[in-house]
Amino acid sequence: MSVTAPPPIRPVPPGSTLPAARGHRPRRPRGTSLYAHGEPLVWLTGSALIVSVLMIVALLGLVLTMGLSTFWPQHVTEVTSLSGEHWMGEITDSERYVPDADMLSFLEPEVRASAEAALAASPDGRVRRRLFRTGNFDLSGSHFRWIDDYETAAEAQPEWAVVLERMAWGRFYGTPAAFLVDGDVVAEGPEASWAAFEREHEPSRARFDELREIEVFAVGDTHHRIEEARQALREVELTDGQDSDRYRAAQAEHDRVVAAAERDYATLDERRTALRAENDRYALRMATADGKTLDVTVADVVRGYPANQLGFVARVGVYLSRWWEFLWDRPREHNSEGGVFPAIFGTVIMTLIMSVLVVPFGVLAALYLREYAKQGWAVSAVRIAVNNLAGVPSIVFGVFGLGFFCYIVGGWIDESFYAANLPNPTFGKSGLLWASFTLALLTLPVVIVATEEALAAVPNSMREGSYACGATKWQTIRRIVLPRAAPGIMTGMILAIARGAGEVAPLMLVGAVKLVDKLPLDLRDWSGSLGPIPTGAMHLDRSFMHLGFHIFDLGFQSPNSEAAKPMVFTTTLLLIAIIVSLNLIAIWVRARLRRRFQGTHI
Amino acid sequence: MIEASETQRPSTGPTPARPGLDVRRPHEGGAVPRRPRHGGLFESIEQGRQFETVRHEAAAREDAVLEIDDFDLYYGAVRALHGVSLVCPRGKVTALIGPSGCGKSTLLRSVNRMNDLIDSVRIDGDMRLNGDSIYAPGVDVIQLRKRIGMVFQKPNPFPMSIFENVVYSLRIDGERDRSVLEEVCESSLRGAGLWSEAKDRLHESGLALSGGQQQRLCIARAIAAEPEVLLLDEPCSALDPIATGRIEELIDELKGSYSVLIVTHNMQQASRTSDFTAFMYLGRLVEFGPTEDIFVNPRLKETEDYVTGRFG
Ligand SMILES: Nc1ncnc2c1ncn2[C@@H]1O[C@H](COP(=O)(O)OP(=O)(O)O)[C@@H](O)[C@H]1O
Numbered sequence: 001m002s003v004t005a006p007p008p009i010r011p012v013p014p015g016s017t018l019p020a021a022r023g024h025r026p027r028r029p030r031g032t033s034l035y036a037h038g039e040p041l042v043w044l045t046g047s048a049l050i051v052s053v054l055m056i057v058a059l060l061g062l063v064l065t066m067g068l069s070t071f072w073p074q075h076v077t078e079v080t081s082l083s084g085e086h087w088m089g090e091i092t093d094s095e096r097y098v099p100d101a102d103m104l105s106f107l108e109p110e111v112r113a114s115a116e117a118a119l120a121a122s123p124d125g126r127v128r129r130r131l132f133r134t135g136n137f138d139l140s141g142s143h144f145r146w147i148d149d150y151e152t153a154a155e156a157q158p159e160w161a162v163v164l165e166r167m168a169w170g171r172f173y174g175t176p177a178a179f180l181v182d183g184d185v186v187a188e189g190p191e192a193s194w195a196a197f198e199r200e201h202e203p204s205r206a207r208f209d210e211l212r213e214i215e216v217f218a219v220g221d222t223h224h225r226i227e228e229a230r231q232a233l234r235e236v237e238l239t240d241g242q243d244s245d246r247y248r249a250a251q252a253e254h255d256r257v258v259a260a261a262e263r264d265y266a267t268l269d270e271r272r273t274a275l276r277a278e279n280d281r282y283a284l285r286m287a288t289a290d291g292k293t294l295d296v297t298v299a300d301v302v303r304g305y306p307a308n309q310l311g312f313v314a315r316v317g318v319y320l321s322r323w324w325e326f327l328w329d330r331p332r333e334h335n336s337e338g339g340v341f342p343a344i345f346g347t348v349i350m351t352l353i354m355s356v357l358v359v360p361f362g363v364l365a366a367l368y369l370r371e372y373a374k375q376g377w378a379v380s381a382v383r384i385a386v387n388n389l390a391g392v393p394s395i396v397f398g399v400f401g402l403g404f405f406c407y408i409v410g411g412w413i414d415e416s417f418y419a420a421n422l423p424n425p426t427f428g429k430s431g432l433l434w435a436s437f438t439l440a441l442l443t444l445p446v447v448i449v450a451t452e453e454a455l456a457a458v459p460n461s462m463r464e465g466s467y468a469c470g471a472t473k474w475q476t477i478r479r480i481v482l483p484r485a486a487p488g489i490m491t492g493m494i495l496a497i498a499r500g501a502g503e504v505a506p507l508m509l510v511g512a513v514k515l516v517d518k519l520p521l522d523l524r525d526w527s528g529s530l531g532p533i534p535t536g537a538m539h540l541d542r543s544f545m546h547l548g549f550h551i552f553d554l555g556f557q558s559p560n561s562e563a564a565k566p567m568v569f570t571t572t573l574l575l576i577a578i579i580v581s582l583n584l585i586a587i588w589v590r591a592r593l594r595r596r597f598q599g600t601h602i
Numbered sequence: 603m604i605e606a607s608e609t610q611r612p613s614t615g616p617t618p619a620r621p622g623l624d625v626r627r628p629h630e631g632g633a634v635p636r637r638p639r640h641g642g643l644f645e646s647i648e649q650g651r652q653f654e655t656v657r658h659e660a661a662a663r664e665d666a667v668l669e670i671d672d673f674d675l676y677y678g679a680v681r682a683l684h685g686v687s688l689v690c691p692r693g694k695v696t697a698l699i700g701p702s703g704c705g706k707s708t709l710l711r712s713v714n715r716m717n718d719l720i721d722s723v724r725i726d727g728d729m730r731l732n733g734d735s736i737y738a739p740g741v742d743v744i745q746l747r748k749r750i751g752m753v754f755q756k757p758n759p760f761p762m763s764i765f766e767n768v769v770y771s772l773r774i775d776g777e778r779d780r781s782v783l784e785e786v787c788e789s790s791l792r793g794a795g796l797w798s799e800a801k802d803r804l805h806e807s808g809l810a811l812s813g814g815q816q817q818r819l820c821i822a823r824a825i826a827a828e829p830e831v832l833l834l835d836e837p838c839s840a841l842d843p844i845a846t847g848r849i850e851e852l853i854d855e856l857k858g859s860y861s862v863l864i865v866t867h868n869m870q871q872a873s874r875t876s877d878f879t880a881f882m883y884l885g886r887l888v889e890f891g892p893t894e895d896i897f898v899n900p901r902l903k904e905t906e907d908y909v910t911g912r913f914g
């Protein structure tokens with residue numbers, strides 16, 4: 001052992017000696033290495049977390065504020081311009097910009113003078129303009145209008161500015177002028193005509209709902225009966241030929257059903273005409289800010305309110321009624337107005353079917369990989385392939401789903417079971433079932449990987465204990481391994497749901513559409529105020545609406561993109577809320593399962 | 603060497619169930635005549651020479667429940683057991699002792715063919731449980747394991763209620779009669795000395811018990827199937843001294859009604875609880891005989907060194 005002490009690091013007080021063990025090797029001075037204390041890593045990891053959290057919070061904050069504020073009813077402002085024009089509408093946006101010099105030169109002299117004065121007064125050479133939702137598309141040809149501050153002569157919030165949300169043509173901003181019954185003026189002046197409107201509005205809407213019920217369901221039902229009879233006849237024809245007793249009997253039955261259906265149809269048509277005629281009697285004559293008038297049929301108005309007279313409670317009422325409509329009604333105006341109930345329903349039902357398909361399948365596959373297969377290069381190769389499947393662009397799954405599920409499998413099903421309906425495809429086209437299959441395939445890797453991890457986490461000692469009791473492999477898996485791995489499998493399911501419910505690209509190919517008449521499940525009155533009551537069978541072959549696709553459609557395909565923009569946020573908010581609640585349910589179930597192993601109670 | 607009279611002295615071990623054996627170093631007793639040495643037996647085993655197990659005659663006179671005949675076991679190319687022959691007497695406790703890695707667990711796991719679960723294992727030789735071959739072709743391993751109970755080093759209760767844990771072996775046989783299940787549950791828990799603690803919480807998770815209780819639950823689970831042999835692989839090594847004492851008492855109570863084969867690292871435990879002791883070294887059975895003889899009067903110097911703690 002060396003006895004020569006290294007140069008002391010700290011000055012050694014005279015008289016003291018370093019312990020022999022210390023003197024053996026030169027030591028670094030203590031406390032100098034930053035890494036030794038781990039400070040940089042704390043900062044590094046901490047800031048990485050902060051950045052991610054900030055991004056998530058910003059995204060959610062944007063979606064929340066935009067999504068929640070969309071439906072709040074604004075005041076209606078009337079603007080009089082220097083050149084004497086009048087506009088009325090809600091302010092939806094405001095910005096400061098640098099006006100183009102050329103453009104200024106085209107302005108009328110007084111406006112130009114005002115603009116130049118505003119520019120001179122502005123410290124940064126910018127002027128303000130505001131985006132007005134002016135509506136009245138059928139009269140003006142546009143929904144929105146930018147209005148510069150410098151062209152404004154006067155601004156007011158007229159007491160009788162009324163907002164009408166209509167079934168077609170978007171919103172209407174104006175002042176009630178008169179109320180007409182059968183074309184005769186029965187009330188004049190804003191107050192009287194608005195009172196008459198409010199009196200007639202609800203009965204009109206009730207008639208309208210009945211009308212829609214008849215058109216969508218009752219008429220569809222009679223068509224369906226005729227179509228069924230035709231198919232039954234065709235089936236007999238395919239088996240027995242036209243020249244047979246059975247065919248003649250079927251023909252008689254067919255004629256009887258068709259006659260009955262046509263009688264029903266005539267009754268319905270009569271009722272429909274009566275309802276329409278009654279609704280057409282009532283109209284509200286509206287005057288716009290620039291003095292034009294328009295007669296609005298009362299039944300065409302979804303919601304109307306005198307925007308500047310509303311107190312806070314009334315505003316909340318309008319806000320909530322818009323949310324209600326959004327959640328429970330179907331879309332109108334190219335999806336930019338109305339509700340998204342069919343899309344909510346489609347998303348939820350598709351996600352559920354997908355989970356029902358993917359979870360058992362993925363769990364079985366993972367069980368084989370982890371419990372039965374002999375671990376070796378083949379299993380590793382399969383595992384790598386499964387993991388890589390998760391990285392395949394989702395549109396590829398869409399293409400595969402369309403080609404394989406819709407055309408091959410669906411085509412085969414049609415030939416075998418729905419031959420009477422050919423050449424119209426039943427399952428041989430995109431639809432709910434195939435979309436669910438495609439997404440199940442897409443999320444399969446997630447479930448397999450999560451399940452494999454959960455299985456691997458089951459202690460081997462438990463398996464051995466079970467084998468030692470004389471249990472077979474399957475008994476061990478069913479009674480020990482699967483229950484123990486269940487929370488982990490639930491985690492896989494949660495991830496699959498989150499992935500599947502948010503997926504859009506493959507759905508465009510395999511079943512999601514812009515608008516549907518009918519839900520995949522026959523609901524009696526899904527447009528009504530009491531929510532859906534299932535009455536009939538699932539139609540897995542039908543196309544469906546999906547919130548993710550709806551967002552895409554609103555954002556990029558809408559003819560009225562300014563009006564659709566806020567709806568993008570609202571729909572996103574809704575989609576996130578649905579995914580969160582599906583996840584919460586799964587997490588709750590998982591927590592219950594976990595308690596079995598950790599807590600004291602079963 | 604320890605004199606025979608020394609075995610009558612009161613034990614110094616904790617709560618012995620019966621008069622323990624004093625395993626003090628023999629030379630503390632003063633000058634005792636030395637026995638002839640089997641010079642360098644361990645070295646010759648290490649070099650792989652042939653070697654004959656030393657058997658005490660007393661063991662051969664017993665009625666055997668489990669016979670192990672010239673049993674070899676290989677993990678791939680590595681040989682873990684070399685021609686082990688052993689006879690476990692019925693209704694008695696047989697202890698397997700030896701340094702870590704000498705193949706005690708391997709031998710124990712061979713009895714209920716748990717080693718079948720490891721792909722690389724090859725065996726040679728046979729074992730017989732009450733005369734029925736264990737390794738003959740065509741033996742139903744599942745049926746075999748139902749005749750043998752096993753308790754592992756670390757308590758491994760299943761993720762289910764105490765009740766379901768105990769009646770697990772009946773459940774997998776499809777027993778549904780509630781009264782049968784309840785009866786077996788109670789008698790097994792009583793047998794494992796857990797009834798008084800667990801009777802009010804039968805439907806709580808087995809994992810909510812303490813370590814010692816969990817191990818007794820595992821013993822209850824093993825005896826619920828009324829096994830012909832009970833295999834215990836260091837059942838106390840994960841437990842505190844008090845829980846260990848309770849398990850030792852329990853093994854003592856099981857004696858007579860069950861035939862037990864127990865692996866232990868603890869010499870005092872072996873001397874206190876077992877009737878016969880087998881000393882293993884590097885995959886060989888070195889010496890086998892009545893526990894008293896092995897601890898007090900071993901025939902091999904090496905055994906003596908090991909049981910007195912001078913080796914290891
Ligand atoms: N699964 C296994 N694969 C390969 N070798 C093993 C395996 N299990 C045990 N062994 C080896 O077999 C020998 C005996 O092990 P073991 O029976 O566990 O010893 P003990 O229980 O006496 O401590 C050791 O050398 C160990 O490394």
Ligand SMILES: [Mg+2]
Nearest residue numbers: 706707708836
């Ligand atoms: Mg061991």
